[in-house]
Amino acid sequence: DAPIRFEKVSMRYDREAVLREIDLEIASGSLCAILGPSGAGKSTLADLMVRYLDPDAGRILIGGVDIRDCRLDDLRREVILVDQAPFLFNDSIAANIAFAMEDVSPAAIEAAAHAAGLDGFIARLPHGLATRTGERGLALSAGERQRVVLARALLRSPSVLILDEPTSALDGDTEQLVAGRLRAALPHATIIVITHKPALARLADSVVTLEEGRARMTRQAARAA
Ligand code: ADP
Numbered sequence: 746d747a748p749i750r751f752e753k754v755s756m757r758y759d760r761e762a763v764l765r766e767i768d769l770e771i772a773s774g775s776l777c778a779i780l781g782p783s784g785a786g787k788s789t790l791a792d793l794m795v796r797y798l799d800p801d802a803g804r805i806l807i808g809g810v811d812i813r814d815c816r817l818d819d820l821r822r823e824v825i826l827v828d829q830a831p832f833l834f835n836d837s838i839a840a841n842i843a844f845a846m847e848d849v850s851p852a853a854i855e856a857a858a859h860a861a862g863l864d865g866f867i868a869r870l871p872h873g874l875a876t877r878t879g880e881r882g883l884a885l886s887a888g889e890r891q892r893v894v895l896a897r898a899l900l901r902s903p904s905v906l907i908l909d910e911p912t913s914a915l916d917g918d919t920e921q922l923v924a925g926r927l928r929a930a931l932p933h934a935t936i937i938v939i940t941h942k943p944a945l946a947r948l949a950d951s952v953v954t955l956e957e958g959r960a961r962m963t964r965q966a967a968r969a970a
């Protein structure tokens with residue numbers, strides 16, 4: 746049981762404060778949507794949870810432990826962020842999914858690809874994906890690259906999965922992907938989704954709205970066990 750707790754977290758880049766003394770608690774195992782206008786600090790909030798950034802003030806606790814007291818490797822094994830513009834290696838999709846993991850069976854890769862909404866892709870691009878124009882092969886859209894990195898994350902079974910604006914290759918099915926397949930793949934994980942989609946927010950157990958440096962939790966429902 747590892748709720749995520751923000752205690753008076755403040756963050757600024759240059760002069761302007763992006764987050765102002767944010768207090769927040771995200772229940773363990775819940776699906777939490779983070780909403781807010783562009784520039785509100787949503788990605789910053791995500792970056793703080795995996796310690797790509799550390800706050801100027803305040804602290805973040807997971808399961809009661811200040812994440813600054815965790816080893817970075819351990820933290821990033823348990824808390825995985827799938828960001829908006831993930832980087833892929835010019836290798837097969839399967840190799841990208843299994844990246845840096847040993848002894849991963851093809852069946853496990855297949856299952857992760859399915860859960861990430863990539864059915865058929867492993868077969869479609871077996872010999873490498875070209876990331877630059879002029880190369881052979883098919884380029885993937887940003888949404889598809891994000892799904893490959895999502896599949897990679899699923900293989901690692903994190904306790905917290907953060908998705909920064911999952912775009913969809915097939916518009917409209919992001920809700921189904923997140924609330925259906927991802928939840929089934931990670932039944933006990935806390936899933937945090939930064940999104941603009943009201944339909945996705947409606948499926949969430951809690952909704953955090955960021956605005957002018959403040960966070961407001963507009964709904965908090967216990968997730969049915
Ligand atoms: P959101 O994800 O809600 O769009 P961000 O967290 O990306 O918001 O950014 C919040 C604010 O901080 C924006 O005004 C953005 O321009 C600024 N910002 C983000 N990253 C940096 C950075 N590395 N340096 C300076 N300003 C930044």
Ligand code: ADP
Nearest residue numbers: 882883884885886887888889912913914915916
């Ligand atoms: P998304 O909605 O995920 O952003 P896109 O509209 O960008 O999707 O891409 C739609 C389709 O076009 C995808 O199947 C993708 O693989 C293919 N595609 C995108 N960019 C290229 C490219 N440069 N060369 C070949 N196929 C591409």
